[in-house]
Amino acid sequence: MPLEGSDPRNVVKLLAELVEPALVATVGPRYFGFVVGGALDAATGADILTTGWDQLGFNGATSPAAAAVEDVVGQWLKEVFGLPASASFGLVTGAQGANTVALAAARHRVLSKVGWDVEQRGLTDAPRIRVVASDERHATIDRALRLLGIGAGAVDAVAAEGNGAIAVADLAKVLDADATAPTIVCLQAGNVNSGACDDLAAACEVAHRVGAWVHVDGAFGLWAAASATMRHLVAGIEQADSWAVDGHKWLNVPYDTGYVFCKDPAAHAASMSYTAAYLVRGTDEIERAPSDYVVESSRRARGFATWAALRELGRQGLEDMIERCCALARRFGDQLREIEGVQIGNDIVLNQVLVSFGSDKRTDNVIIGVQRDGTCWMGGTTWHGRRYMRISVSNWSTTDADVDRSVSAIHKVLAATP
Ligand SMILES: *Cc1c(COP(=O)(O)O)cnc(C)c1O
Numbered sequence: 135m136p137l138e139g140s141d142p143r144n145v146v147k148l149l150a151e152l153v154e155p156a157l158v159a160t161v162g163p164r165y166f167g168f169v170v171g172g173a174l175d176a177a178t179g180a181d182i183l184t185t186g187w188d189q190l191g192f193n194g195a196t197s198p199a200a201a202a203v204e205d206v207v208g209q210w211l212k213e214v215f216g217l218p219a220s221a222s223f224g225l226v227t228g229a230q231g232a233n234t235v236a237l238a239a240a241r242h243r244v245l246s247k248v249g250w251d252v253e254q255r256g257l258t259d260a261p262r263i264r265v266v267a268s269d270e271r272h273a274t275i276d277r278a279l280r281l282l283g284i285g286a287g288a289v290d291a292v293a294a295e296g297n298g299a300i301a302v303a304d305l306a307k308v309l310d311a312d313a314t315a316p317t318i319v320c321l322q323a324g325n326v327n328s329g330a331c332d333d334l335a336a337a338c339e340v341a342h343r344v345g346a347w348v349h350v351d352g353a354f355g356l357w358a359a360a361s362a363t364m365r366h367l368v369a370g371i372e373q374a375d376s377w378a379v380d381g382h383k384w385l386n387v388p389y390d391t392g393y394v395f396c397k398d399p400a401a402h403a404a405s406m407s408y409t410a411a412y413l414v415r416g417t418d419e420i421e422r423a424p425s426d427y428v429v430e431s432s433r434r435a436r437g438f439a440t441w442a443a444l445r446e447l448g449r450q451g452l453e454d455m456i457e458r459c460c461a462l463a464r465r466f467g468d469q470l471r472e473i474e475g476v477q478i479g480n481d482i483v484l485n486q487v488l489v490s491f492g493s494d495k496r497t498d499n500v501i502i503g504v505q506r507d508g509t510c511w512m513g514g515t516t517w518h519g520r521r522y523m524r525i526s527v528s529n530w531s532t533t534d535a536d537v538d539r540s541v542s543a544i545h546k547v548l549a550a551t552p
Contacts, residue, residue: 163532164510164540169326169354169486171383172529180442181388184435191225191435193423200435204424207437210444211393214452215359215379216372222399224406224427225391225436229353232378232394234278235428237318238405239376239396240347241282244316246401247345253404257283265289266308266341267320268300268332272351275320297481298325298517300332306340317346323368324355327517327524329463329484331355335370348374353392354528355484357384360449361456367483376402384456384485386530387439394427402427459485459527462537466525469541475548479522487525491548494521499551500544509543510536 140148159165161172173181189197191204208223226232241263245252250260265288267275276286292305300321309317319341323331334350341348350356350371356379358364359371371377375398381391396402407426425431447455467482470489479488491500501514501523515524523544527537 159511161529163529163536165529166525166527166540167511167513169383169526169528171354171386172531173388174386174443174446174530176442176446177385177387177439181439184438187435189435191433191437192425192431194421197435200437201422201424203435203441204437205422207440207444208393211379211440212395214444214449215356215377215395216365217377217395218372218397220399221395221397222402222427223396224394224402225424225440226394226428227390227430228382228392229272229351229378229380230274230277230392231429232353232380232392233272233274233349233351234281235394235402235406236349236376236378236396237275237278237282237284237320239398239401240318240349241284242405243375243398243401244318244347246404248316261316263288264312264315264317265320266292266305266317266346268292268294268322270294270298270300270325270327271320271322272326272353275351294325295330297483298328298330300337302333302336302340305337309340309344309346313344317341317344319346319348321348321350321374322355323350323352323358323371324484325486326353327486327488327515327522328480329355329482329486330480331358331367331483333370334368335373338370338373342373347376349376349378350374351378353378353380354383357456358484361453361460363457364460364484381440381443384459384528385440385443385452386455386528387443390434391436391440393440455530459529459532462527462532462534463487463525465534465537466527466541469537470544473541473545473548479517479520485527487527488515488517488522489525489544490520490522491551496551497521497523500548503547503551504544507543507547510540 160170189200191200194201248261263284269291279286290308293301295301321332338348358367377395379393381387382389403426463485466487467478470476477490491497512523512525
């Protein structure tokens with residue numbers, strides 16, 4: 135920690151010089167790791183303005199602009215996903231935040247139905263909550279359960295089918311084994327390895343038969359709903375009770391942005407909102423307080439960047455972007471499959487492609503080789519007991535030529551890898 139301060143211009147210049155060699159080119163068109171996504175120009179511009187404006191996105195009194203824009207963004211997103219117009223929403227920091235908030239709302243409702251006020255009494259001596267979720271749920275579901283005091287051990291796991299979607303017949307069996315327990319079912323749209331989406335319509339039906347709350351983790355997969363040709367993957371989406379989705383992944387908004395929606399606004403607000411004597415509410419025009427639906431109090435006015443992304447794309451541009459990424463994923467699959475010694479490990483239903491190059495060791499060596507080559511970047515994963523290169527196409531700027539160039543680079547590395 136330096137003793138003396140410095141001129142701010144020099145500080146910024148120094149920072150850029152120091153960190154640039156260690157930055158990762160995640161906004162580039164050939165970064166295919168971790169479902170990262172890029173950043174749309176308007177969203178980036180709006181995010182810079184947000185920083186300069188330094189608005190407090192707590193409620194309509196601290197920033198009428200932030201509260202109003204969040205309101206618009208929430209309505210637009212519900213339209214895009216085909217969620218009930220009456221659903222509540224919160225702009226959170228990502229899908230981890232969204233899963234946590236949604237499961238807090240679920241916790242409120244399943245316990246209030248058996249006469250337990252969890253906000254007041256906590257979980258000590260409360261009826262046990264049962265959580266039913268797929269073996270292939272995202273790890274952030276478990277962390278949310280830990281944070282909420284439900285515990286990751288409360289999960290009754292259900293097997294997944296071949297491509298990574300929940301086996302609905304097994305889900306029904308597990309649910310029926312204890313049909314009276316307060317139950318939360320966690321479904322998934324977009325398996326982080328295969329891209330598979332659970333059969334939401336069928337799963338919601340069996341879950342609601344036992345009165346369960348159904349949460350959908352759709353961090354990236356929920357965006358399938360924005361496309362007429364991909365929407366079938368999330369058919370029945372509107373039957374769930376809560377939804378989590380990311381903005382910073384496939385919508386290509388800068389970090390940190392995610393969205394949570396609840397069909398039960400009372401449960402959502404009951405689990406999140408609070409009041410204090412010094413607080414003033416918003417104006418009559420802007421009644422909704424953004425902070426009533428999230429964990430943070432003082433918070434970034436994160437609606438601006440999403441508004442800009444949706445306004446830059448429009449419904450049509452959003453649909454095109456989602457479909458383009460899926461088509462590029464299929465292009466990867468079609469070209470890689472033709473190369474000797476390459477196997478595609480998943481059914482490419484969305485934007486994810488799993489590739490193996492023979493043995494696990496060779497696959498890992500190819501992944502390292504491709505990362506060193508620097509034409510493109512892909513990570514590795516283990517799925518169903520095998521190592522894979524994981525390709526995620528989720529950047530608005532990726533083109534056919536980027537895929538072709540990346541496939542050539544992979545081909546070259548593979549030829550040089552024993
Ligand atoms: C990425 C991801 C998450 C976590 O999202 P963050 O934005 O990193 O918090 C949760 N679920 C799924 C399916 C994901 O792909």
